[in-house]
Amino acid sequence: MTPEAVISIQALNHFFGSGRLRKQILFDVSTEIKAGEIVIMTGPSGSGKTTLLTLIGALRSAQTGMGQELQGAPTDLLVQVRRQIGYIFQAHNLLHSLTACQNVQMSLEVHPQISKRQSRQRAVAILHGVGLGEWINVYPHELSGGQKQRVAIARALVSQPKIVLADEPTAALDKKSGHDVVALMQQLAKQQGCSVLIVTHDHRILDVADRLIHMEDGRLSSTTKTATPV
Amino acid sequence: MMVLAIPLAWLQLTREKIRLVIALAGIGFAVILMLMQLGFRDALYESSVTLHHKLRGELVLISPQSNSLAAMKTFSSQRLYQTLGVEGVAAVNPIQLDFTFWKNPQTRRTRGILVLGFDPKASPFDLTEVEQNLDQIRLEDVVLFDRASREEFGSIAAMFDQGQRVVTEVSGRKVRVGGLFTLGASFASDGNIFTSDLNFVRLFSGRSLGEIDIGLIRLQPGVNPERVSQGLKAALPNDVVVLSKPEFIQFEKDYWATSTAIGFIFTLGTTMGFIVGTVIVYQILYTDVSDHLAEYATLKAMGYKSTYLFKVVLQEALILSVLGYIPGFALCLGLYELTRNATALPLFMTFSRSLTVLLLAIIMCVVSGAIALRKVQAADPADIF
Numbered sequence: 001m002t003p004e005a006v007i008s009i010q011a012l013n014h015f016f017g018s019g020r021l022r023k024q025i026l027f028d029v030s031t032e033i034k035a036g037e038i039v040i041m042t043g044p045s046g047s048g049k050t051t052l053l054t055l056i057g058a059l060r061s062a063q064t065g066m067g068q069e070l071q072g073a074p075t076d077l078l079v080q081v082r083r084q085i086g087y088i089f090q091a092h093n094l095l096h097s098l099t100a101c102q103n104v105q106m107s108l109e110v111h112p113q114i115s116k117r118q119s120r121q122r123a124v125a126i127l128h129g130v131g132l133g134e135w136i137n138v139y140p141h142e143l144s145g146g147q148k149q150r151v152a153i154a155r156a157l158v159s160q161p162k163i164v165l166a167d168e169p170t171a172a173l174d175k176k177s178g179h180d181v182v183a184l185m186q187q188l189a190k191q192q193g194c195s196v197l198i199v200t201h202d203h204r205i206l207d208v209a210d211r212l213i214h215m216e217d218g219r220l221s222s223t224t225k226t227a228t229p230v
Numbered sequence: 231m232m233v234l235a236i237p238l239a240w241l242q243l244t245r246e247k248i249r250l251v252i253a254l255a256g257i258g259f260a261v262i263l264m265l266m267q268l269g270f271r272d273a274l275y276e277s278s279v280t281l282h283h284k285l286r287g288e289l290v291l292i293s294p295q296s297n298s299l300a301a302m303k304t305f306s307s308q309r310l311y312q313t314l315g316v317e318g319v320a321a322v323n324p325i326q327l328d329f330t331f332w333k334n335p336q337t338r339r340t341r342g343i344l345v346l347g348f349d350p351k352a353s354p355f356d357l358t359e360v361e362q363n364l365d366q367i368r369l370e371d372v373v374l375f376d377r378a379s380r381e382e383f384g385s386i387a388a389m390f391d392q393g394q395r396v397v398t399e400v401s402g403r404k405v406r407v408g409g410l411f412t413l414g415a416s417f418a419s420d421g422n423i424f425t426s427d428l429n430f431v432r433l434f435s436g437r438s439l440g441e442i443d444i445g446l447i448r449l450q451p452g453v454n455p456e457r458v459s460q461g462l463k464a465a466l467p468n469d470v471v472v473l474s475k476p477e478f479i480q481f482e483k484d485y486w487a488t489s490t491a492i493g494f495i496f497t498l499g500t501t502m503g504f505i506v507g508t509v510i511v512y513q514i515l516y517t518d519v520s521d522h523l524a525e526y527a528t529l530k531a532m533g534y535k536s537t538y539l540f541k542v543v544l545q546e547a548l549i550l551s552v553l554g555y556i557p558g559f560a561l562c563l564g565l566y567e568l569t570r571n572a573t574a575l576p577l578f579m580t581f582s583r584s585l586t587v588l589l590l591a592i593i594m595c596v597v598s599g600a601i602a603l604r605k606v607q608a609a610d611p612a613d614i615f
Contacts, residue, residue, distance in 0.1 A: 059531055059612040076535075083533030093528040095238070097245035102236050109236060110533045155532075 005032040006162050006195045007056060014051060025051050027218045035162070038186060038196040040206055043215035049199045050167060052215065056197065057165045058082050083110050086156030086194075088166035088185070092148040094140040100127060100151045101136045107155045126154045130184055146177030150184060157188050164189060166198045175204055182208050239545035242522065253514040257554025257591065258561065260507025264500050264587045265562040265579075269569075271496035273577040275483045278416045280576070282479045284355045287323070288455045289462065290478045291445030291470045298485035299344070300418035302327060302443040309470045310445035316461050318453040323354040325444040326430045326437065330401040332421065334384040341382050344419035345373075345400070347430025354446045359411040360424060366408030367426040373400065375407045378414040378574065379421025386410075401433045414574060417486060445470070504594055511550060512598035515543060519605040531611035539606045547599030551591045558591075559584060 014026040025048045033039050043049050054060050058081035086107075094103045104123035108114050114122075127136050130150040140148055149169060156164050166185065170178030182198070182205040189196045198209070206212060213220055243250055281299065291310055295303035307324050314322060325348045332343040350368050353360045359374075366372050375396075377387035387410055389396050396407040400423070413422050431437050449458055455474055462472045473481060487493040519526070526539050566577045 054612045057531065079533055079535055082531060087528075087531050089528065091524070093524055095522075095525045095528075097238070097242040098236065102241075105236060106238075106529065107532050 004035060006035050007031075007033040007197070009056070012052075012055070014048075014055065025218050026055075029218075029220050031213060031220055033163075033195050033197060035195055036190070036193045038189060038198070038208060038210045039213060040198045040200060040209035040211075041213045041215055042200060042203075042206075045201075047215045048218040049215045053165055053167055053197065053199050056163075057085055057087065083159075084161055084163070086159065086161040086164040088149070088152050088156045088164065088169045090168040090171045092140070092145075092152040092172075094148055094151055094155075096140055099137045099139055100132060100143070100154075103140070103151055104155045104158050107159050111159060122158055123154070126158045127151070129188065130154045144177075145173050146181060149173060149177075149181045153181065153185055153188065157192065157194070160192050160194070162194055164194055164196045166196065166200075168200055168202070169198065170200065170202045170205055178202060179205060239542045240549060242518065242542070243546055243549055246518075249514065249517075253511070253550055254554045254557060256510035256514070257507055257550055257595070258558035260503050260510065260594065261555050261558025261587060261591050262562050262565065263503030263506065264590055265558070265583065266565060266569075267496045267499035267503060268583050268587065269562075269566060269577050269579070270499075270575070271492060272580070272583065273569075273575040274417065274492055274496075275486055276576040277414065278418065278486050279479045279482050280414050280416060281422075282475070282482055284357055284413065285446055285475060285478075286354055286356050287446040287448045288475055289447040289449065289459055290473050290475065291447065291462075291466075292443070292473065292478075292481075294468065294471050296443070296471075297489070298418065298482050299327065299416075300329075304437075304441040304443055305445075305470050307440050307442045307445070309466060310442065310447070312466065313445070313447055313462055316458065316465050318449050318458040318461065319447055320450040321352065321448045323349055323352060323446040323448075324427065324442040325354055325446055326427060326441070327443045328430075328434050328437065329419070330433060332383055332423070333399040334382065335386075335389075335396065335398040336384045339382070341380075341420060343379070343383065343400070343421045343423060345430060345433060346422065346424050347427045347433075348424070350426045355411075355424075357411045357413070359409060363409030363411075367424065367429060369408065371403060371405045371429060371432065372408035372425070373405050373429065374409045374411055374424040376413045376422035376424075377410045378412050380415050383421045403433055405429075405433075417490075500590075504590055507591065507594045508598050511547065511595045512601055514550070515547060515598055515602035516605055518546065519543060519602050523605070523609050526606060526609035527611045530609060536606065539609065540603055543603055543606060544596060544599045547595040547602075548592065551595035552588075554595075555588050555591045559587075 009032070010030045012026055012029040013024060015022050015024050017023050029052060041049055058078040061078060095106065098106065101120070101123045104127060105119045108119040108122060124136055127133060130153055132147060132150055132154070135143060135147060140151070143151065164185070169185070170181060173181060185196060186208040291305070291313070293303040293305040310322050310324055313319050325346060327344060327346045329342050329344055331340040333340050348354050350364045353364060363374055367374060375386050375390070386396055386407060390407055390410055397404060399405070411424065415421060427439055431439055449455060459472050459474060466472065529539065530536070563579060566579060569575060569577050
């Protein structure tokens with residue numbers, strides 16, 4: 001019971017706006033996510049889930065409480081942190097002009113130590129891993145919603161990040177493909193030993209989580225020990 | 231390194247084929263506009279110096295008060311004959327020129343024409359037909375007519391070629407056409423006639439043989455014109471200017487470029503082409519960036535810096551400019567030929583003009599790209615996540 005925490009947040013507050021319009025979004029949020037853990041965060045719209053995710057993902061600089069050096073971090077540092085994190089978006093957000101393989105490679109190109117040939121090999125391998133071995137050189141518009149999201153998963157995981165963040169990854173998918181996609185994330189994450197934080201409304205996928213957390217009105221109100229599969 | 235791996239700019243541009251074609255058409259149009267405007271301008275300048283190019287001699291003397299062929303001030307022929315004493319000068323030919331009225335023998339209407347008079351011992355022009363007809367202009371009141379003059383002077387060449395005796399009135403004097411040559415109309419003159427110096431003073435009663443407009447100097451073979459020019463400048467008083475033939479050509483072009491509206495008009499036209507092109511490219515790039523905004527934000531979330539996206543947009547701008555230039559250039563060659571056939575203007579593509587317009591096209595696209603960059607800033611990953 002001693003895997004080290006890869007994400008550690010203590011007493012995080014966050015505000016939007018300034019002056020009289022200044023509004024607090026997150027109140028005294030503290031949590032830890034351990035290596036290899038899959039955590040699902042649920043909560044109503046507007047509760048601050050996505051804000052917390054963007055803070056963890058270094059898409060915004062933290063104002064207070066981000067235990068690490070990310071507090072008021074300059075853009076360059078944010079960019080460095082982003083390269084260590086895999087993202088999966090609600091909309092797949094693939095680049096339309098690139099093939100599935102090129103989309104996956106884009107995520108490796110920010111790492112200059114990876115050669116072009118290696119990058120191609122790793123992209124092909126992980127596309128096989130997500131069951132898209134026959135769709136490597138296909139453009140996103142030729143893929144189904146589930147397939148696109150699987151490319152997005154491949155893109156997020158190909159650089160073997162320590163953390164994967166997913167914002168409503170199943171929102172645009174039907175039940176079957178939604179569950180397949182999350183199961184795939186779980187499988188790959190376990191293989192690579194990375195931690196996954198999923199924000200979702202979708203109760204059909206809660207079974208993959210090691211731990212559930214709940215956000216309400218900017219507070220992490222309850223922490224359920226373990227999800228009980230339905 | 232990062233840029234070369236996956237040519238995102240190229241892939242994005244070529245993904246939307248129709249948009250690319252429209253963009254290239256727009257840029258090609260701007261390129262054509264600029265090439266045509268600059269071409270017209272240069273062709274007009276060039277047409278004003280066709281006569282100068284035909285001069286058979288390396289140096290000329292003119293009065294310091296002369297502005298252009300259309301505004302020459304006479305000087306004493308003494309100055310020209312003085313140059314024969316300077317080392318390197320082989321022969322001289324005095325040229326007189328003035329404008330007068332030519333009566334169209336068919337319609338009896340008059341029109342201004344340029345008359346050049348010279349010593350018929352030797353032709354001052356590289357025109358074989360003039361050379362062959364020197365005997366004709368030795369006769370009293372006989373002139374040579376430029377068949378490339380405007381039609382308003384009458385179908386002189388056709389009548390002459392049919393063997394008719396063409397007689398008309400010039401400056402109120404009855405003259406006969408004794409031969410033809412081809413030179414062409416210019417800004418200064420709608421038509422040209424050549425005659426002997428004696429006939430010239432017969433036509434212009436106020437003029438004398440001793441007052442000339444251009445002193446043409448032919449040098450001995452192998453001497454350095456620059457050195458002779460220095461010698462002449464030292465030997466002659468400053469009531470005449472010594473110019474080399476290229477300087478004389480430039481002198482005439484400069485007059486039309488600086489003292490008339492031509493330069494301004496066509497530079498304005500070129501600027502319009504530039505602005506139209508800039509707007510078109512901006513529209514294309516702006517739409518392109520807007521369409522890819524979510525993708526760009528995604529790239530930022532993956533750890534790409536804004537500079538990477540700036541590079542992508544600027545690369546797209548560069549690719550567009552070069553790709554749009556090629557069809558514009560090719561079409562323009564056709565348009566030049568069309569114009570040459572229709573107007574007899576000396577409109578030719580030059581290397582420097584094609585390079586100038588290529589650079590303008592690149593600047594045009596990069597400027598639009600730079601404006602479109604502001605839109606890239608709006609790709610904030612925190613907003614799309």
